[in-house]
Amino acid sequence: MTDILHTIAEVRATVASARADGRTVALVPTMGALHSGHLSLVERAATLGDLVIVSIFVNPLQFAAGEDLERYPRTLEADVAKLDAAADTVVFAPSVDEMYTHGPSSTRVTAGPVGDLFEGATRPGHFDGTLTVVAKLFNIVQPDVAVFGQKDAQQAFLVRQMVADLDVPVRLEIAPTVREADGLALSSRNRYLTEAEASAALALSGALAAAVEASSGGAEAARVAGRAVLEAETLVELDYLEVIDRETYRPVGDDFAGDALVIVAARLGTTRLIDNRSIALPPR
Numbered sequence: 001m002t003d004i005l006h007t008i009a010e011v012r013a014t015v016a017s018a019r020a021d022g023r024t025v026a027l028v029p030t031m032g033a034l035h036s037g038h039l040s041l042v043e044r045a046a047t048l049g050d051l052v053i054v055s056i057f058v059n060p061l062q063f064a065a066g067e068d069l070e071r072y073p074r075t076l077e078a079d080v081a082k083l084d085a086a087a088d089t090v091v092f093a094p095s096v097d098e099m100y101t102h103g104p105s106s107t108r109v110t111a112g113p114v115g116d117l118f119e120g121a122t123r124p125g126h127f128d129g130t131l132t133v134v135a136k137l138f139n140i141v142q143p144d145v146a147v148f149g150q151k152d153a154q155q156a157f158l159v160r161q162m163v164a165d166l167d168v169p170v171r172l173e174i175a176p177t178v179r180e181a182d183g184l185a186l187s188s189r190n191r192y193l194t195e196a197e198a199s200a201a202l203a204l205s206g207a208l209a210a211a212v213e214a215s216s217g218g219a220e221a222a223r224v225a226g227r228a229v230l231e232a233e234t235l236v237e238l239d240y241l242e243v244i245d246r247e248t249y250r251p252v253g254d255d256f257a258g259d260a261l262v263i264v265a266a267r268l269g270t271t272r273l274i275d276n277r278s279i280a281l282p283p284r
């Protein structure tokens, strides 16, 4: 049975006892509404640490005004049942008051210039809020390793940057995106989609595939091919499709050769989805 801890003190005591037994600690930060993508992170964590702590916390700090904070699914009981079936874990499910005892924390981690691009351009303050809660979780749990998903590529980039910039003693593991058989990347927000939107959402993975297919023509050809797929789908409102340098998270020039990432974000009705895929750009 999965243990559920609600307080920081309980987490610290559990970690201290594991450490006293010489056990290592792995952390999987989540906002709950767990799906197979999260469970794959948990399974990965179980191969990397002896004690696996899964945090489940819908962090108000990372939602911009007018976003889906209120309607974001909170399904703790179902999440715990899924974890029970997946691996031996301890859940940390704090309240907002427990995490932000003195109100919304006035000290924030700032994500820097990359935090204002792409997701950050559409969701002001999102990455400052995300990094602040991730830093708090790192300080509470003090894990040896923390596992994040590649689907949130910009988040993974910025967490890595924070860990390097602030000398946080944690190893990061970025696990691959899990997809439906039809290619749709798993996301807690997929449950908001109507049937028609879910079918139109396949344009995201389709656009990434088209970009990869056009990669021999260079970054601009890949962008054009990817965007064309999304623009052809009437239910999809494209936010961005870009080819970026993995080292800088900035768009690559047309002369770029090597391993890059094609990233996409689009809105379907009231739901915003993101996805990404590796793309190899050959010298031309």
Ligand code: PAF
Binding pocket: 029, 030, 031, 057, 059, 062, 130, 133, 134, 152, 155
């Ligand atoms: O990826 C998420 O679910 C969240 O951004 C995270 C990392 C748990 C921080 O709230």
